[in-house]
Amino acid sequence: MGFRVAVVGATGNVGREVLNILAERDFPASEIIAIASRKSIGQTAMYGDKELKVVALDTFDPKGVDIALFAAGSGVAKEYAPKFGKAGCVVIDNSSHYRMDPDVPLVVPEVNPDALKDFAKKNIIANPNCSTAQMLVALKPLHDAATIKRVVVSTYQSVSGSGNAAMDELFTQTRAIFVNDPIVKEVYTKQIAFNVIPHIDVFMDDGYTKEEWKMVAETHKMLDPNIKLTATAVRVPVFVGHSEAINIEFEKPLSEKDARKILREAPGCLVIDKREDGGYITPIECVGDFATYISRIREDKTVDHGLNIWVVSDNLRKGAALNAVQIAESLLNQGLLKVS
Incomplete structure (x- = not known):
């Protein structure tokens, strides 16, 4: 016996990765259902070596589905996740829509798996922002060891975080520069090829962008509300893989040697x-891998107890698809989900 698993948004970047990871990790599924919008009807999605026919979301009946992995954006999640939840299906949503809902657990399994026990309030579990997810995998074991007071993080985020159109824009702009064609900007406000853009998501009244705010709010919800965190989120001309330069100030002493040992032994870290x-x-070098990589571990001599680290991860995997599948695995491992 296995679980009936639906992947909503199966034709997008993250949806395809979800299907790949379900197959790679041999998730105990009796059936995998690829779901997308009506415009994707007639397309197929690969699950291992199997070709799945895509079905339309607007006419799909979720009754009898055990787990639905949503990778289709906030609008779709807002409309359809409650319908799946009310039908008895556990929804793991990759959008931002439910992350700050007090009745919805926001989970990175290496960080706060105990939060999953509250999923039944709405039958919805939220996947965090990609930049927050990889950061907290690295911060959690260090916080346990020496209690983090303050974090300053600068992100270097790949264009795949903005979807297929952004990846196409990077490619076409790069090509245009070499063949002397006009630079066309449709996804980003400025040229992304051979450039960096300190602007991800919308600007807020305080001058931060929503992406930067998400990193603060999600850290407080998942790790510790007492951590002071400030972020600068930057889009860079990289197709896949987010990088972060993280400065950490601790309440207690933590040497770089001890930090390196802790991180080597921490789940999800390499x-x-x-x-x-x-x-x-x-x-x-991180593309296609499951790990959150940590490099450049060194002491910050400008504060009493400080470290700098460099963190890199495949944002389509740990930042999205992998974390969603790991949430499903954690539900099973904790005995919180049974075959219907």
Whole structure:
């Protein structure tokens, strides 16, 4: 016996990764259902070596589905996630819509798996923002060891975080520069090819962007509301893989040697930190991998108890699809979900 699993948004970047990861990790599914909007009817989605026919979301009956992994945006989640939940299906949503809902757990399994026990209030579990997810995988074991007071993080986020159209824009702009064609800007406000843009999501009244606010709010919900955190989120001309430069101030002493040992033993973390040319991880090396890579571990001598680290992860995996599948696995491991 296995679970009936639906993937909503199966034809998008994250949806395809969800299907790949379900197959790679041999999730105990008796049936996988690929769901997308009506415009995707006639398309197929790959699940391992199986070709799944895409079905339309607006006419799909969720009754009898055990788990639905949503990778289709906030509008779709707002309309359809409650319908799936009321039908008895556990929804794991990758959009931002439910993240701050007090009745919806926001979960990174390596960080706060105990929060899953409250999922039945709405039958919805939220997946955090991609940049927050990889950051907290690295921060959680360090926080347990020495209690984090303050974090300053600068992100270097790939265009895949904005979807297929953004990846196409990076490609076409790069090509245009080499062949002397006009630069067309449709997804981003400024040229992304050979450039960096310090602007992700909308601007808020205080001058921060919503992406930066998400990192603060989600850290407070999942890790510790007492952590002071400030973020600068930057889009960079990389197809896949988010990077973060993180400065951490602790309440207690924590040497770089101890931090390195803690991170080497922490779930989901992989330390690659040699003080030599190439002794660190870059985004291109993390693509297709499950780990959150940590490099450049060093003490910050400007504060009493400070460290700097460099964190890199495949945003389509740990930042989205992998975390969603790990949430489903954690539900099973904790005995919170049974086959219907």
